[in-house]
Amino acid sequence: MELTWEESSGAVAPEFRYAKKFHLFTDVKKIFLSRKVIKNGKLVLEETKEIPDKLYQKWMNELFKIGIQQLSFEEIPESQITGISYNFVNFRYSSTKSKFYYTLEEINQPEWEQKKAIIESIERMKP
Numbered sequence: 001m002e003l004t005w006e007e008s009s010g011a012v013a014p015e016f017r018y019a020k021k022f023h024l025f026t027d028v029k030k031i032f033l034s035r036k037v038i039k040n041g042k043l044v045l046e047e048t049k050e051i052p053d054k055l056y057q058k059w060m061n062e063l064f065k066i067g068i069q070q071l072s073f074e075e076i077p078e079s080q081i082t083g084i085s086y087n088f089v090n091f092r093y094s095s096t097k098s099k100f101y102y103t104l105e106e107i108n109q110p111e112w113e114q115k116k117a118i119i120e121s122i123e124r125m126k127p
Helices: 053-066 110-123
Strands: 002-008 018-026 031-039 042-050 087-093 096-102
Touching: 002 110, 018 110, 053 110, 087 110, 096 110
Parallel strands: none
Antiparallel strands: 002 018, 002 087, 018 031, 031 042, 087 096
């Protein structure tokens, strides 16, 4: 199992830049969550911690309830917009793969409700 979420502010003034990267992954017998958060252009969190099985199961149940496993595997959009970053969620569980890209403007549109719920679920993950 592997889950990666990356989001950034794109090209804005340094004092408003942010970036988030969460990586949930399994090793042979362990589960880890790696989190990196940059706010106002400064690193505020960088950690990798082992996750208890119960917490992992809770997170997976929530993601499956939202339907992460039902999403398709998207390729990165061909059109690039200057100053706009493409953020993404990448999920792999056994033979199931899903990936989606988004801009910060898109995620607040009504048709993105499911994907926004997935992102919010990932952002709440804390060891």
